[in-house]
Amino acid sequence: MRFLTYDELQPSMETTRAATNIGSFGRFLTPREIRSWRSHGAFAEYVGVFAVERGEVVGQTFVSRPPYTYPDGSRGRIAGVALVGSRPDRSGRGIARQMIEEVHRREREEGIEHVALWTNRSWGAHGVYERLGYRDVFLNPFAVRAVPRPRGRARRVSRTRAARRTDLPALDVLHSRATRGRVGFTPRLPGTLAKQAAMDELDAKKELIVVPRVGRTRGYARVEVDHDRIRCSELLAEGPTAARSLLDALEEKARGRVLAWNLSPLRDLRSELEARKYFLVRAGWYVFMARSVRHESSTAVVRGALGVQDPRWTVHETDRF
Numbered sequence: 001m002r003f004l005t006y007d008e009l010q011p012s013m014e015t016t017r018a019a020t021n022i023g024s025f026g027r028f029l030t031p032r033e034i035r036s037w038r039s040h041g042a043f044a045e046y047v048g049v050f051a052v053e054r055g056e057v058v059g060q061t062f063v064s065r066p067p068y069t070y071p072d073g074s075r076g077r078i079a080g081v082a083l084v085g086s087r088p089d090r091s092g093r094g095i096a097r098q099m100i101e102e103v104h105r106r107e108r109e110e111g112i113e114h115v116a117l118w119t120n121r122s123w124g125a126h127g128v129y130e131r132l133g134y135r136d137v138f139l140n141p142f143a144v145r146a147v148p149r150p151r152g153r154a155r156r157v158s159r160t161r162a163a164r165r166t167d168l169p170a171l172d173v174l175h176s177r178a179t180r181g182r183v184g185f186t187p188r189l190p191g192t193l194a195k196q197a198a199m200d201e202l203d204a205k206k207e208l209i210v211v212p213r214v215g216r217t218r219g220y221a222r223v224e225v226d227h228d229r230i231r232c233s234e235l236l237a238e239g240p241t242a243a244r245s246l247l248d249a250l251e252e253k254a255r256g257r258v259l260a261w262n263l264s265p266l267r268d269l270r271s272e273l274e275a276r277k278y279f280l281v282r283a284g285w286y287v288f289m290a291r292s293v294r295h296e297s298s299t300a301v302v303r304g305a306l307g308v309q310d311p312r313w314t315v316h317e318t319d320r321f
């Protein structure tokens with residue numbers, strides 16, 4: 001078995017790359033998407049590690065490089081392991097382990113300090129990562145409230161509107177302003193929201209709500225809206241008034257449905273959400289795991305190094321990889 005980088009794959013391997021990707025995730029990361037995110041600076045130079053056996057791709061791992069601010073204020077990048085998959089007919093033969101070990105080797109050589117990933121604690125993959133030294137550093141708590149339907153005519157109190165594509169550059173700038181001095185996933189690569197929209201990974205009108213003001217936008221929320229619930233995993237605001245406007249707007253939108261909060265919005269708005277009688281669940285299934293690329297260490301040590309329990313830690317939906 002060989003472990004190749006994206007550029008080392010032959011055109012003849014594209015079909016088995018697709019079989020591996022579709023077999024593991026039901027979708028295919030196209031060359032166009034890879035090219036586009038690569039030119040944005042989102043991937044490691046080698047893009048990922050691919051296990052190849054007799055000319056066929058049998059495993060894949062993509063590696064993103066999100067910018068990261070450490071608790072002492074120093075800035076760097078971490079390695080984000082994503083879309084780890086073995087072709088289903090080749091599982092249990094050490095493919096995932098060897099691909100990830102190859103990622104660690106490459107990242108050490110590049111001088112990267114930490115490697116991280118998101119996974120579900122109830123999946124087999126979680127056990128694979130634990131064996132490879134990853135720790136559950138953030139258990140992704142969430143808060144939920146069934147928002148009652150108003151009696152009689154509903155009064156609209158919030159002053160917000162759906163975002164437009166033309167808002168996105170300003171929202172990217174707002175993110176950097178609102179997370180200045182914080183720890184974790186900040187500052188973002190410039191133009192990340194605009195890029196996601198260009199790649200059809202974000203529908204500004206459906207997923208973003210903004211607090212407009214003459215001259216400049218004061219805040220925005222990114223939401224996932226379904227017939228039964230609304231979930232907010234990203235809210236950036238300049239000041240408590242803009243944050244409260246967004247909270248009010250989402251509660252209005254959620255009337256008769258459930259409204260859920262997680263990631264930084266939950267931490268940042270915790271006391272307000274408690275006052276509004278949200279129910280808090282201290283751990284979700286989908287967790288953030290990490291380790292040093294140099295040595296294995298305890299959960300407490302990795303949490304401390306990444307500043308995950310620091311109240312300044314920032315992580316939003318757009319930062320997930």
Ligand SMILES: CC(C)(COP(=O)(O)OP(=O)(O)OC[C@H]1O[C@@H](n2cnc3c(N)ncnc32)[C@H](O)[C@@H]1OP(=O)(O)O)[C@@H](O)C(=O)NCCC(=O)NCCS
Nearest residue numbers: 024084085086091092093094095096097119124125127128
């Ligand atoms: C998860 C997945 C990548 C594992 O790939 P794999 O090639 O079968 O894994 P490996 O054979 O390399 O296993 C690595 C280690 O984890 C162990 N392991 C494998 N499956 C496990 C499980 N379900 N629970 C606990 N440990 C497990 C193996 O025994 C092995 O341990 P060892 O190195 O001490 O021998 C594969 O099952 C897959 O592609 N799943 C679908 C996509 C997916 O869920 N990806 C993860 C998204 S976060």
